[in-house]
Amino acid sequence: MFAYLVRRVIGAVILLFIVTAVTFAIFFLVPKLGGATADDLASRYVGKSAGAAQIHETAVRLGFTDPLYEQYGRFVKGLFVGQEYNYGPATEHCPAPCFGYSFLTQQPVWPDLVARIPVTASLAGGAAFIWLITGVGTGIISALKRGSVLDRSLMSVALAGVSLPIFFTGLLSLSIFSYGLGWTAQGGTNPLDETNPVWWAYDLILPWVTLAFLYAASYARLTRAGMLETMNEDFVRTARAKGLTERTVVMKHGLRSALTPILTIFGLDLGLLMGGAILTETTFSLPGIGQYAVIALRVNDLPKVLGVTLVAAFFIVLANLIVDLLYAVVDPRVRIS
Amino acid sequence: MTIEEIDPTAVPGVEAPAIGEELLSVDGLVKHFPIRKGLLQRQTGAVQAVDGLTFNVTRGETLSLVGESGCGKTTTGRLLTRLLEPTAGKIVFEGRDISHLSEGKMRPLRRDVQMIFQDPYGSLNPRHTVGKIVGAPYRLQNVKTEHGVKRAVQELLELVGLSPEHYNRYPHEFSGGQRQRIGIARTLALRPKLIVADEPVSALDVSIQAQVVNLLEDLQNEFDLTYVMIAHDLSVVRHVSDRVAVMYLGKIVEIADRVGLYETPMHPYTVALLSAVPVPDTKRKGNVKRIRLEGDVPSPINPPPACRFHTRCWKAQDICKTVEPPLLQLAPGHQAACHFPENQAGEVSTTPAATNQAGN
Amino acid sequence: MTEPADNTVQGTVQRIERGEAFLDVRDLKVHFPTDDGVVKSVDGISFQLERGKTLGIVGESGSGKSVTSLSIMGLHKRGVAKISGQIFLDGQDLVSSTPEEVRLLRGKRMAMIFQDPLSAMHPFYTVGTQIVEAYRVHNKVSKQVARKHAIEMLDRVGIPQPDKRVDAYPHQFSGGMRQRAMIAMALSCDPDLLIADEPTTALDVTVQAQILDLIRDLQREFNSAVIIITHDLGVVAELADDIQVMYGGRAIEYGTAEDIFDNPQHPYTWGLLGSMPRIDRERTERLIPIKGTPPSLINVPKGCAFNPRCNYAHLNGGASETERPELLDIGAGHKVACHLSPKERQHAWETDIKPKL
Structure with missing residues (x-):
């Protein structure tokens, strides 16, 4: 078990390095392949009036003329010990972990990310809680009442949930519950500014529900399919033959097995969302990672985009790792062999 | 491979096969599946699925491999058809060493060596018609048939007791027994010399089992087929086999002709196996002394040393734990690997088959 | 021991009658309506079983043997399966009991072991x-x-x-x-009743022998009634006192183990015996299979369900194709559902079948 754990962690670290390398290559190599010179890149970091010589000087200072592997080495080193950026007017220090330095806002990326991760985490965590309970619950009920009117209507709603995009359901719910009825916050606030958890939830309830609706729908379908399968398993028949109540049979024997694959998907979904729920954050103007990425993309602020990508990759790899380890906890067959 | 033109009428029985001639010989066959563990995935052991088999198969005979789960009989079947590559040892088919032939070089030989599987459903592609399934070998081997593939397939279907009209149907439309017939038809398409049948009837109902057993026998007579039958049902094995090899944990513990094995089994394991077979005779109920083996078959990952059967054997002595008994010829055509064999010349038989026959 | 055990549920059960034996199954039918038609998995079977005795139910896949056991245990979904008839367990009719009442009996008074212990x-x-x-x-x-x-x-x-x-x-x-x-x-x-559904089919032969011994010993010790369901005639011969042979959802022959093995009277039973190679007899040149395949339970053949596969159906002047034979006692509790006259049957058994087995 311990060897398994160590092997998985090492694997995850290696994977992260590959991700950084590939991401780095995409952001710094691809423009060059497109014909952009080091000077073209540097021109974005100096004033509009700068002359060619000044631009070239900046490019050299920022290391754009160095070979790519040196730039990558500097970047990785920066992640651990920080980095100095000299872009002419001043030398900026970007302390470890240095995820890059935005020359547009003249700020290191990492503090921005640190400020935004909790917003995204609040959004993703709350939504996950809601969709797990409603989605799995709906799936169980649907499976047990298979073919009934209830099952069919629940599944129709679920189908709608899977099909409708966030910006549609989000804007619709905003217009009804916020602007129309005035029950919920109108978005655009930072829920973390609230000192009272009730207000925190008040700010987030609408994004939570909107986001959860999408996921709950697919979880309901997955749970239903999984339950239908496990309830036909021999061990469920054995559980009934023992004289257990139907409730115990369903919850203890059926659901336990049906939930195992859902656990995997849940981990990955949550990991993915932690890297930014772009549509939801944009629709509800929540200052999370996703919104940060969108803003950065709009102004072509590459270091920020790179930082977000790395954070997102980190969460996905982490989620993957946790899921694998949890699997061993849930399924004794994985644990022992 | 080169595309060969084959006249189907010339294929079956062109060279009149000499009965008694050696078709397949296996020498010291070993297959270990490595087990990897730990941080660096080092090989820490191996499943010793097959561990040193030596036997011959003569043309036209049926040799059965019997044994309990984990004895390596299925692995052996897959080695003989070269679906697996042996770890060590030699497989010689018609004088040619095929133990390590590459996939490409093996391909022409696949025509001569075919396999029938246990699960007649799992081995048929559900999205292909019967015609396509049975005709596949012709396409794969680029064999031209005189009146076209369809005609050849329909003849095959009739041969195995199906109707030519079944050509365009799908496997799910057939019962288990019929599916097994489809599998057999496919196997026969290229007129193989050797058929390795892995539990060909054990998934079938009793009444259907008999139909398929009879079919296999008829086909053997008609096409001079040689069978290697892998089975666990000792009654069926006795019915179909000329010779029987009993396997235990990757080794052959006894190999003999049918009569010898069933009437004077020499290895204690064979004796125990035969004694455990439930017999549909109420008179035997409760008043037959049975040899009951204790426990289960040990794991092939860590098989007991020396004689692998010593942990369950009622005759085991110290020597069985230290010296591995060689497979020795103890009677004409009868080999057993045991330090203290049963039923040796002069001894009175104690097996159910023999006692009952004595009473008949 | 014959006194019905005290049971809180029992008082509330509507009792029409209490059944004669410890387990008394009367005209049990289990039908499954499907889109393709009604699957008559079990179509009218009756048998009795006392404590300390073993009943073997023998049949091929689709004969209804497993469905019978599941309906005794109440493991079919109500609504999915249509169950009629009566199943008296120690005087209580399980068919008319509520699911909760049957649940309280499951595992306590009747228990079941299944074919594949891993799944x-x-x-x-x-x-x-x-x-x-x-x-x-x-x-x-x-x-x-x-x-x-x-x-x-x-x-x-x-x-x-x-x-x-x-x-x-x-x-x-x-x-x-x-x-x-x-x-x-x-x-x-x-439990007073143990149902074993193919308990040794997934096991190796030496292990099978151990398990059969174990079941036999435990039955003696606990004096329970045992139903063993199997396709293997060897296994029933080891354990069963009485044997019921099923075909197409009905019992076609019922008798003591001696009746079934030494003097079987139904052509299907003959077919089963002829199909299996015997390790305890001289080896026969050929097995005698039953022609054709088992019937679909949606379209059970008219008359005797076995008639398309039966070598003797033509002897009955068309009755085999039109009239369903009832399971009738032919003496000392040996019952058979066949149109052949006792004389024809005895003749066929003595001359055609017995010498070839």
Whole structure:
């Protein structure tokens, strides 16, 4: 078990390095392949009036003329010990972990990310809680009442949930519950500014529900399919033959097995969302990672985009790792062999 | 491979096969599946699925491999058809060493060596018609048939007791027994010399089992087929086999002709196996002394040393734990690997088959 | 022992009559309506079974043998299966009882073991947990007491080091040990009726022999009624006192084991006996199979369900194709459902069949 754990962690670290390398290559190599010179890149970091010589000087200072592997080495080193950026007017220090330095806002990326991760985490965590309970619950009920009117209507709603995009359901719910009825916050606030958890939830309830609706729908379908399968398993028949109540049979024997694959998907979904729920954050103007990425993309602020990508990759790899380890906890067959 | 033109009428029985001639010989066959563990995935052991088999198969005979789960009989079947590559040892088919032939070089030989599987459903592609399934070998081997593939397939279907009209149907439309017939038809398409049948009837109902057993026998007579039958049902094995090899944990513990094995089994394991077979005779109920083996078959990952059967054997002595008994010829055509064999010349038989026959 | 055990549910059960034997099945029908038609899995079977006795139900796949056992246990979904007839277990009709009443009997007074012990046990719970669960549903005891009981049961069914093995998971057991653990679980509440559905089909032959011995010993010890369902005539011969042969959802022959093996009277029974090679007899040149395939349960052949496969159907002047033969007593409780006259049957058995077996 311990060897398994160590092997998985090492694997995850290696994977992260590959991700950084590939991401780095995409952001710094691809423009060059497109014909952009080091000077073209540097021109974005100096004033509009700068002359060619000044631009070239900046490019050299920022290391754009160095070979790519040196730039990558500097970047990785920066992640651990920080980095100095000299872009002419001043030398900026970007302390470890240095995820890059935005020359547009003249700020290191990492503090921005640190400020935004909790917003995204609040959004993703709350939504996950809601969709797990409603989605799995709906799936169980649907499976047990298979073919009934209830099952069919629940599944129709679920189908709608899977099909409708966030910006549609989000804007619709905003217009009804916020602007129309005035029950919920109108978005655009930072829920973390609230000192009272009730207000925190008040700010987030609408994004939570909107986001959860999408996921709950697919979880309901997955749970239903999984339950239908496990309830036909021999061990469920054995559980009934023992004289257990139907409730115990369903919850203890059926659901336990049906939930195992859902656990995997849940981990990955949550990991993915932690890297930014772009549509939801944009629709509800929540200052999370996703919104940060969108803003950065709009102004072509590459270091920020790179930082977000790395954070997102980190969460996905982490989620993957946790899921694998949890699997061993849930399924004794994985644990022992 | 080169595309060969084959006249189907010339294929079956062109060279009149000499009965008694050696078709397949296996020498010291070993297959270990490595087990990897730990941080660096080092090989820490191996499943010793097959561990040193030596036997011959003569043309036209049926040799059965019997044994309990984990004895390596299925692995052996897959080695003989070269679906697996042996770890060590030699497989010689018609004088040619095929133990390590590459996939490409093996391909022409696949025509001569075919396999029938246990699960007649799992081995048929559900999205292909019967015609396509049975005709596949012709396409794969680029064999031209005189009146076209369809005609050849329909003849095959009739041969195995199906109707030519079944050509365009799908496997799910057939019962288990019929599916097994489809599998057999496919196997026969290229007129193989050797058929390795892995539990060909054990998934079938009793009444259907008999139909398929009879079919296999008829086909053997008609096409001079040689069978290697892998089975666990000792009654069926006795019915179909000329010779029987009993396997235990990757080794052959006894190999003999049918009569010898069933009437004077020499290895204690064979004796125990035969004694455990439930017999549909109420008179035997409760008043037959049975040899009951204790426990289960040990794991092939860590098989007991020396004689692998010593942990369950009622005759085991110290020597069985230290010296591995060689497979020795103890009677004409009868080999057993045991330090203290049963039923040796002069001894009175104690097996159910023999006692009952004595009473008949 | 013949006194019906006190049962709180029993008082509320509507009793029309109490049934004659400990288990008395009367005209049981289990039909499944499907889009393609009604699947008549069991179409009118009756039998009786006393404590301490073993009934073997023999048949091929689709003969209705497993469906019979599941309906006794009340394991069919109501609404999905249409069940009619009566099943008296110690005087209580299970068919007319509520699902909750039947549930309270399941595991306590009637228990079941299944074919494949690996898939029949939950992979995520230890063997001990699963036995403890079975015991505690019906017995108000602490977990410690139940665990002690589970270890005792594992010891009783011959599992070595039961105090350690109790905490192992099913996949850590060998096939034979798993089936022993299943039996320990089934017997944990000391049931009066044990149903074994192909209990040894998935096991190796030496292990099968051990399990059959175990079932026999435990039956003697607990004096329970046992139903063993199998396609293997050898297995029923080992265990059964009485045998019911099923075909197409109905019983076609019923008798003592001696009746069935020494003097079978139905052509299908002959067919089964002729189909199986016998290790205890001189080897025959050829097996005598039954022609054709088992019938679809949606479209059971008219008349005698076996008539398309029967070599003697033509002797009955068309009755085999039109009229369903009833299961009639031909003497001393040996029953057969066949249109052949006793004389023709005896003749066919003596001259055609018996010499070839």
